[in-house]
Amino acid sequence: MPDLLEIVLKLALVAAVFAVLPLLVGQAEHKVMAHMQGRLGPMYAGGFHGWAQLVADGVKFAQKEDVVPAAADRRIFKLAPGVALVPYLLVLLVIPVGPDGMVVLDLGLGLFFALAVMGIGVIGAIMAGWASANKYSLLGGMRVAAQLLSYELPMVFAAASVAMAAGTLSLSGIVEEWRWYWLPWQAVGLVVFFVAGLAELRRPPFDMPIADSEIILGPYTEYGGLRFALFLLAEYAGIVVLAALTAVLYLGGWKGPFLDAELGWLWLLLKVFALAFIVIWLRVSFPRMREDQLQRLAWAWLVPLALAQLALTGVMRVVSA
């Protein structure tokens, strides 16, 4: 059965990507941040420029004792890291890496699927915040929820603008329709989507919910060992997924200057790493935003900008039709 073999092969590839890319982004964060701050970063593990640092970290995490606080809600506390991680794995299934069905699951509603499933990941952090029986964690969990509620709206609006421009909700279809002039046309949507995505991932400068210097990592305060590692993995997998989605929606996905069909996956990978680099760059350059500034940015800037982008897309579609 060649079909079954193909599916198994694709799933294995996605699992491999899910295991490797977040680690690469994590290692890149160590090194890029270090060099931007005039340091060297990890240099010893593995020999060559500390390439095995995160592998060593993983081994360390796996050896630690699995601690659950006495007052915690045990079941929810243990379930939360899984709920935070699995949605990002599911989103990878619908990311097209090349033309003609080079995607694990070619859903007609791929865009909706991706946005819906990404929203579930946040529930993991809220569960962790509540179940830890820690006031810092509870505060962090509430900030996570408030942040998701504000930033989900501009994110969906910006994505809807792309769907309108392409005339389809399928991620493969959107890449097929993509032309170079989408770059200026959807530029505002690109910025809104990327910023809202960063906020949904709680990456700096939107890391108020986990602010280490005031609420001590918020929802993750009580976590250690493997479960904490899963949360870290979810954060880096989230960066990969956000970069891949942004590349597919706004930057032409697998399209490149030449050899689209053969090298599509390489173009997408390059775009993903370029965007991941920007994510890291933003972390190094911007101070953390205060909670009221976060909410103001979402409601006073991103939502109106996304609505303006929607109007622009609609007008252009009607005029050019």
Added chain:
Amino acid sequence: MTGHDVVFLLLGAIAVGAGVLCVTTKQIVHAALWLVVSFGGLAGGYLVLTAEFVAWVQVLIYVGAVVVLLLFGIMLTRAPIGRDPALDSGNRWVALGVALATAALLVTVVIMGFGHAYKEIEPGGGSADTLGAAVFRTWVLPFEVLSVLLLAALVGAIVLSRSDIGEKDD
């Protein structure tokens, strides 16, 4: 019974079971999380019936937004860990009676109305294209009327949340 029927029944059992646990659990946050499972089962049911768009909207709006809002509200007021006997209302037997009566009424109406109206499930029958064409061609007037209702609700929310308009308390 085809494979579809079996999966549909299982998903229905998950949705109903999670719903029962949602109202019987003594921990308020667990109730919200069981609601997530129930909504997930419902979305799966939509998927089996090829209503893909409705299924993903169910996940995006109800799981991604409504439950998060519920959890936020619960955590903002009181969310003790462990059992809370105060969660049991004295009205629970009356509520059970009302729920059973409503369910009986709905099931009877559906079976009497559509009990023998079988319809073949076609792939793509609930895709965004078909749904969009139906909503914006055939049913555009009800759709627009609904939007006026939503607008009224929005205006109401603004009026309620603003303390600087309306009569003064003094």
